[in-house]
Amino acid sequence: MSTASPAAAAVRISLRELLVLAAAAAVGCAAMQSADEMWLAVVGSGMLLAFMAMAVLAVVERGARQAFAIxxxxxxxxYRVLLVGSGQEMDPYAGRLPTSRLLRTAYEAVRDEWYVDAATGRRFRRRDNPAAADAASKQDALQQQLSGWTPLGALKATAYYAGEKPVRAEFMALGHALITCLAGYLGGRFAVFVYAGRVRREALASTTATPL
Structure with missing residues (x-):
């Protein structure tokens, strides 16, 4: 963005900016697909660094760059205040924000339930062997119902539930971090647009007020 031409900067996206956006989108998709602690640390650190850099630019820069940073x-x-204020947005099935509901749809698309075969110790996904997964789920439910008066060893499970991947809390935290960056970027572009309009109005007023 050029401070000399804020009006053009408000509507023009440079090739470099497009490449950065494409790279960020690719990294975001890869992160959401895995959504583990490593990706959460990487994206969270990037979000924090971007926020601090923009906070500095909002104070020391001028013109369109300052408008973008602000x-x-x-x-x-x-956006982060809304997340903290709700207190439920890290659960895809309890969050109320529209972004949380969008993340829930994405989570259900990539979520896998993992099980362990009791005989072989081999891990498998529900979608790879739904019959065994359903049998394990029913057996777990039955064992929970009878655990009050039946010895736990009386029921021999053929498979055990080993958890979900990605973990929903990590997935939601990662998704909201990415959305925070997106909200900041869109807010910056809108701020530059508003700033460019103000500059045009001031220039027009100055030209009109200048005597011929």
Whole structure:
């Protein structure tokens, strides 16, 4: 974005910016597919660094760059405040924000339930062997119902539930971190657009007020 031409900067996206956005989208998709602690640390650190850099630019820069930084910080902060204020947005089935509901759809698309075969110790996904997974789920439910008066060893499971992947809390935290960055970017672009309009109005007023 050029401070000399804020109006053009408000509507023009450079090739470099497009490449950065494409790379960020690719990294985001890869992160959401895995959504483990490593990806959460990488994306969370990137979000924090971007926020701090934009906070500094919002104070020391001028012109369109300052407008972008202010818009980024404001929108990213507002989104994080909404997340903290709700207190339920890290659960895909309890979150109320529209973004949480979108993340729930994405989570259900990539989620896998993992089981362990009791005889071989081999791990398998529900979609690879749904019959064995259903049998294990029914057996777990029956064991929970009878555990009050039946010895736990009386029921021999053929498979055991080993958890879900990605873990829903990590998936939601990662997704909201990415959405925070997106909200900041869109807020920055909108701020530059508003700034460009103000510059045009001031220039027009100055031209009109200048005597011929």
């Amino acid at each position: 818009g980024f910080v404001l929108c990213a902060t507002i």
